[in-house]
Amino acid sequence: MSNPALCVLTGASGGLGHAMANALAKEGFRLLLVGRNEIKLKQLNNQLGSLHGHLVADLTTEQGRHDLVSLAEQLGGADVLINNAGVNAFTAFCEQSTLDISKTLEVNLLVPMLITHAFLPQMRNKSHAKLVNVGSAFGSIGFPYHSSYCASKFGLRGFTEALKRELSDQALEVLYIAPRATDTDINGRTERAINSALGNQMDSPDKVAQLLIKQLKTGESRNVIGFPEKLFVKLNGLFPSLIDSAIAKKLIVMKRVLNELN
Numbered sequence: 001m002s003n004p005a006l007c008v009l010t011g012a013s014g015g016l017g018h019a020m021a022n023a024l025a026k027e028g029f030r031l032l033l034v035g036r037n038e039i040k041l042k043q044l045n046n047q048l049g050s051l052h053g054h055l056v057a058d059l060t061t062e063q064g065r066h067d068l069v070s071l072a073e074q075l076g077g078a079d080v081l082i083n084n085a086g087v088n089a090f091t092a093f094c095e096q097s098t099l100d101i102s103k104t105l106e107v108n109l110l111v112p113m114l115i116t117h118a119f120l121p122q123m124r125n126k127s128h129a130k131l132v133n134v135g136s137a138f139g140s141i142g143f144p145y146h147s148s149y150c151a152s153k154f155g156l157r158g159f160t161e162a163l164k165r166e167l168s169d170q171a172l173e174v175l176y177i178a179p180r181a182t183d184t185d186i187n188g189r190t191e192r193a194i195n196s197a198l199g200n201q202m203d204s205p206d207k208v209a210q211l212l213i214k215q216l217k218t219g220e221s222r223n224v225i226g227f228p229e230k231l232f233v234k235l236n237g238l239f240p241s242l243i244d245s246a247i248a249k250k251l252i253v254m255k256r257v258l259n260e261l262n
């Protein structure tokens with residue numbers, strides 16, 4: 001009997017990764033869970049069972065990426081690669097450290113590109129391989145206090161679209177999923193207070209994981225989660241100055257909340 005399809009999931013130690021891992025395991029995937037937090041990865045792996053494996057790796061290092069690609073190769077090659085690891089820091093751009101700016105671009109954009117590059121040879125041999133890049137609604141809408149994050153996720157969306165078109169005559173499917181605010185640790189006290197003041201919906205990680213499973217089945221190439229976010233993304237593409245005005249009003253609320261928190 002052949003092994004179940006191998007799914008490599010980065011950011012498995014995080015909130016969305018945890019929910020995605022549970023949902024993917026239920027769908028019958030064999031998981032290779034990746035993150036830096038060994039305790040969380042081990043707990044998740046133990047809970048999912050011995051069919052699955054995990055790797056502790058900092059994906060910003062060449063060694064970490066090399067270990068991941070080699071392990072996946074030994075396990076028969078990835079059928080699905082989900083670039084989900086990511087970072088965000090809610091900060092005014094002028095107050096963000098240069099190190100933090102670089103890290104955001106590195107983890108959210110450069111790392112998924114380098115991992116994808118390293119995985120393509122093993123995935124191209126597969127008849128039904130899928131690459132999923134986890135973007136964000138902020139990969140289509142520039143938002144205050146998220147300049148570096150937006151730059152990284154706009155870049156990731158552009159990379160995904162270009163690669164999808166470049167490989168459109170090949171079997172490998174290239175997908176992009178863009179969650180809106182989701183209830184995980186990436187959102188600290190400030191983000192939560194601002195989302196609440198702006199009336200923004202916050203999805204559960206399980207909901208996003210179910211939408212990912214659906215997308216893997218339908219092969220929908222671009223999946224922006226939630227309403228009105230879907231509409232704002234379209235409007236921002238067509239009439240960006242309209243969204244400039246709407247966000248200028250939100251900025252007043254954001255500044256008020258920031259003053260209250262400080």
Ligand SMILES: NC(=O)c1ccc[n+]([C@@H]2O[C@H](COP(=O)([O-])OP(=O)(O)OC[C@H]3O[C@@H](n4cnc5c(N)ncnc54)[C@H](OP(=O)(O)O)[C@@H]3O)[C@@H](O)[C@H]2O)c1
Pocket residue numbers: 010011012013014015016017034035036037038057058059060083084085086087088107134135136137178179180181182183184185186187
């Ligand atoms: N939650 C939201 O509101 C939201 C909305 C839209 C998009 N997203 C996107 O969803 C993805 C998952 O985020 P999340 O909400 O689950 O956040 P999270 O709970 O903070 O998880 C982030 C994950 O990324 C991993 N990671 C960060 N730097 C890494 C590195 N250098 N090497 C390896 N792994 C690294 C973390 O691993 P360790 O903890 O083990 O270091 C963790 O597993 C991100 O790409 C994020 O941008 C989230």
